[in-house]
Amino acid sequence: DAGVIQSPRHEVTEMGQEVTLRCKPISGHDYLFWYRQTMMRGLELLIYFNNNVPIDDSGMPEDRFSAKMPNASFSTLKIQPSEPRDSAVYFCASSSGQGITNQPQHFGDGTRLSIL
C-alpha cells in the first residue's frame, strides 16, 4: 500500500512568492494533519482535517497560511506571500479514524521549503 505522498520534496523560492505544498493521504484514512518542523520550535501541528473538514486550525501561524482538502485523496497547504521565516520542513500525516486514539499517524517524507 502506498504511504502518504507529498510534493514537492524540495522548494526554493523568493520572498513574496506563493508556495503550494501538496499531500495525498493513505487511502481510507479519514484524518489528515499538516505539521511544520524547525530546529527552534520542533514539530508543530498547523491544522488537521476529519473527513475533509478542517477541525482545528489554531496552529496556523497567520493569515498568510491556508489549507484545503477538496476531497479525501488530496490536500494543499498554501503560503501567500511567503517570508524567510517560513523556511522549514512541512509534513503531512494521515491516520485512520477507527479507534482514533489508538491509531498511529503515518507521515510523508516532507517538503523542505527554503524562502530566500
Add this chain to the structure above:
Amino acid sequence: GNSVTQMEGPVTLSEEAFLTINCTYTATGYPSLFWYVQYPGEGLQLLLKATKADDKGSNKGFEATYRKETTSFHLEKGSVQVSDSAVYFCALTLGGGSYIPTFGRGTSLIVHP
C-alpha cells in the same frame, strides 16, 4: 493541557551499548502512548505503541512500558547499532472530542561504531 517531556539530546553511544531515552507525560485522562523514529531526510514513522497502563510496546529490539503511576514511557534497547542513529519522538493521543496528538521535542541518538 497535555504535554510530553523527553530528555535532551543528543545521546551519544557506542555500538552494542544499552539505550534509555526518558519520556514523561501530563494528560487529563488515559492517553495512548507512542514512540516514533525519524531518520535523516524522512518523515516520522511509528516505532511502537501502548494503549493502556502496564502494556509493553516492542519492535526491532526496542521496548517501552506504559507506567501510569510514574506517567512515563521510557524507550529502551539492549544493544544499539549504528543504523539506530535517528531522532526519537515520544507522543500521546487522547480522545474526547478534539483529537490532537501531542509530541515531545525529540531526542537525537548518535551511535558510533
